[in-house]
Amino acid sequence: xxxxxxxxxxxxxxxxxxxxxxxxxxxxxxxxxxxxxxxxxxxxxxxxxxxxxxxxxxxxxxxxxxxxxxxxxxxxxxxxxxxxxxxxxxxxxxxxxxxxxxxxxxxxxxxxxxxxxxxxxxxxxxxxxxxxxxxxxxxxxxxxxxxxxxxxxxxxxxxxxxxxxxxxxxxxxxxxxxxxxxxxxxx
Amino acid sequence: xxxxxxxxxxxxxxxxxxxxxxxxxxxxxxxxxxxxxxxxxxxxxxxxxxxxxxxxxxxxxxxxxxxxxxxxxxxxxxxxxxxxxxxxxxxxxxxxxxxxxxxxxxxxxxxxxxxxxx
Numbered sequence: 001x002x003x004x005x006x007x008x009x010x011x012x013x014x015x016x017x018x019x020x021x022x023x024x025x026x027x028x029x030x031x032x033x034x035x036x037x038x039x040x041x042x043x044x045x046x047x048x049x050x051x052x053x054x055x056x057x058x059x060x061x062x063x064x065x066x067x068x069x070x071x072x073x074x075x076x077x078x079x080x081x082x083x084x085x086x087x088x089x090x091x092x093x094x095x096x097x098x099x100x101x102x103x104x105x106x107x108x109x110x111x112x113x114x115x116x117x118x119x120x121x122x123x124x125x126x127x128x129x130x131x132x133x134x135x136x137x138x139x140x141x142x143x144x145x146x147x148x149x150x151x152x153x154x155x156x157x158x159x160x161x162x163x164x165x166x167x168x169x170x171x172x173x174x175x176x177x178x179x180x181x182x183x184x185x186x187x
Numbered sequence: 188x189x190x191x192x193x194x195x196x197x198x199x200x201x202x203x204x205x206x207x208x209x210x211x212x213x214x215x216x217x218x219x220x221x222x223x224x225x226x227x228x229x230x231x232x233x234x235x236x237x238x239x240x241x242x243x244x245x246x247x248x249x250x251x252x253x254x255x256x257x258x259x260x261x262x263x264x265x266x267x268x269x270x271x272x273x274x275x276x277x278x279x280x281x282x283x284x285x286x287x288x289x290x291x292x293x294x295x296x297x298x299x300x301x302x303x304x305x
Contacts, residue, residue, distance in 0.1 A: 024253075024256070027249075027256070028249040029249075031248050031249040031252065032247070032248075032249050035244050035248045035249075036241075036243045036244055039242065039243065039244040040241055040242055040243070043242050049242075053244065056244060056248065057248065057251070057252065057255075060248065060252060061252065061255060061256070064252075064256055127235070128239060128240065131235055131236070131239060132239070135236075146236065149201070150232075150233050150236035150237060151236055151237065151239065153237075155203075156198075156201070156203050171194055171197070171198050171203065172194050174197055174198075174201070175192075175193050175194040175196075175197035175198070178197055178229055178232055178233075179193060181232060182228060182229075182232060185232075
């Protein structure tokens with residue numbers, strides 16, 4: 001696939017239409033736009049970098065197979081996240097055991113640059129580790145909805161679309177997930 | 188106004204309540220330290236989640252997928268016999284009907300041979 005020349009981002013609907021007509025560069029552009037968001041969601045859903053890398057690829061392969069059926073009434077982001085979510089759920093269901101991978105060991109290098117002292121760095125790492133651990137302990141149902149709301153900043157309507165639930169259920173589930181997460185956090 | 192449920196406080200933090208309800212809750216919070224404390228905890232949690240490191244894939248996935256994607260995305264499967272895509276739908280339907288009638292006529296003719304000339 002030939003990468004698109006650097007320019008202002010093309011209108012997404014136009015990009016999708018061109019991808020549907022078989023323009024590889026247009027699909028490439030969509031992959032580039034969304035790959036990190038999808039990976040970020042999957043790595044916390046599966047708690048495995050290896051699984052998340054593999055499932056990110058599978059998400060876009062599935063999207064490529066199905067893009068002819070995509071309609072403009074659906075937002076591309078919700079469509080992609082729905083595919084990714086289904087990939088993650090399939091993987092989690094097939095997993096023989098739950099292995100918690102300490103993601104904070106990899107993520108600590110991405111801590112904000114404005115934490116100069118070693119004590120501040122240590123405290124920041126500990127806060128991140130505690131939150132990641134608490135997130136990993138949540139049920140899949142609660143973890144996925146918090147990832148979509150508080151990390152992907154999705155509005156309630158889009159979350160309802162991704163998860164296939166009503167707005168009322170989105171509202172109540174987010175509240176229960178947040179309460180559950182607070183209970184798992186160290187005091 | 189009585190103290191709201193946690194569900195409403197959570198939605199308030201997301202500005203996801205109807206405008207009137209959002210305003211009513213805002214008024215309640217001005218005079219209720221307990222609800223204010225609960226809302227602060229929810230908002231602090233949201234901030235912490237938003238501040239989590241954002242892992243990236245670390246490589247160009249589009250380039251990696253290059254060999255795994257077919258040249259053109261496959262078209263949706265059609266079940267059964269179908270006419271060429273370039274025919275307009277009305278023409279395609281009419282052509283199918285004419286074909287079906289012609290086939291039926293052919294079958295009827297074979298079943299009833301012409302009388303032999305004397």
